[in-house]
Amino acid sequence: MLRVTGVAAGYGRGVVLHDVTFSVAQGEVLGVLGRNGMGKTTLIRVLAGLLRARQGSVHVGDVDVTREAAYARAGHGVAVVPQGRGVFAELTVVENLRLGRMAAGRRARPGRLDEVFDHFPRLAERRKQRAGTMSGGEQQMLAIGRALMAEPQLLLLDEPSDGIMPVLVQQIARDIRAVNVDEGLTTVVVEQNVPMVASMAGRCLILESGRIVAEGTPDALAQGGDIERHLGV
């Protein structure tokens, strides 16, 4: 579903990602772990189309999207829940969700809004509320709900636990897992929170200084000492 081959990327003269290669199968949840400043968000920006890869290629399905802008990638079914959630604070819950539906274009299905409200009943209760007035956890639900409205083929989540109360982190993880199971949605989750990723992902990569230094199931990475060695936990 997602194929990343030899990608290098960075800002200005600095190179952040070096020769990153991996793939994600249809319906798989891939976790990308790494400490701060290791290139996780840069990777998401490259996959989303906000940052051009200097080398290498990105394929979504059979389509080479390497040179495509972010808005064009949305058309290929790439949906993003960015770090900090990226909800439009001045827009209402429903307006935020409408933006997701607009991104779906021809893929949009009637009844999708009700499905999203089924996943996140709290959003239905607050449909006319301005997004900026909601709690961090509710905003995260909205950001995920908005991404689902886009009928994505590939969901990219950047630090979904960031700024969320610890008690809600596992709830968000369960929500993401439920969406993956219900819809067979291919998902890439970039996180520092190892237990959260371990509860969602079937396979993980560890990024260090912009390079993939380990890959495997969460259990294998933990037992092999990679998580302790590279993440210090």
Added chain:
Amino acid sequence: MDRVLSVLLDVVTSTLVLALVSLGLAVVFGLVRVINMGHGAMLALGAYVAWTCVNRGIPFPVAVLVATVAVGIVGLVFEVLVIRHFYEQPFETLLISWGFYLVVTELIKLVWGTDLRSLPNPLPGTLSVGGAGIGNYVAVISLISAALLTATALVLYRTDLGVKVRAMIQNRDMALMLGVNAPRMYRSVFAVGAALAGLAGALIAPMFSIEPDMGTLWLVRSFFAVIVGGLGAIVGGTLVGSGLIGGATVVFALFSKQVFAQTVVFALAVIALRFRPVGILGRR
């Protein structure tokens, strides 16, 4: 009582005329964050195009339409050739659009000369409102201004396009990731802003002398109206800012000369911005 009503009508019409002139500037500034100093030249260009059309026997309403489209196309070409390369560089776009103002003003002088020109009032006569008089034409362009402000508000708050536009203002990257085609939207917004300037220039042409530098004062007044009203508050900000700049000038002019009144209003606007830099309805 008639005097009060007359002043009130003057305040309302001055506000709406200034709002008409400012709307294009507010749209471009609010949506693509470009302070388009070329707005004044686009206004003058609209007036000259309308003047040329009328002098060739074209009915005034059609002349206004031609001016709107022509200046819109000029704005589109300017955006495609120049401005699009400098988005998110506020100082560069400020200087470039000021250069555009100077070039277009000089071209106007080359094509039409520097003589003052005028258009006949297309709707002579006055309308009586509760005993106070208001020129027919001023009443009509005030209504057009109110209709344009209403239409802009409806587009922004009642349509999918409006949701996209408001999303783009708040978080460009996120809007892009939701499939909003930013380059196309920016281009359209700039062209619409230019077209609105052309429309305003053509509509105010019968009320004032047409001359190459006519855009300067309007640019200053509309610039103040937009920033005093509030950065990004496109409709409400334009209306409130125009009310404060246009309406207050009318009130101060009751007690002094017009030039002095305008100076006082600009000074008050500067003081207001000292305490609220984002404008009255603006948000940080």
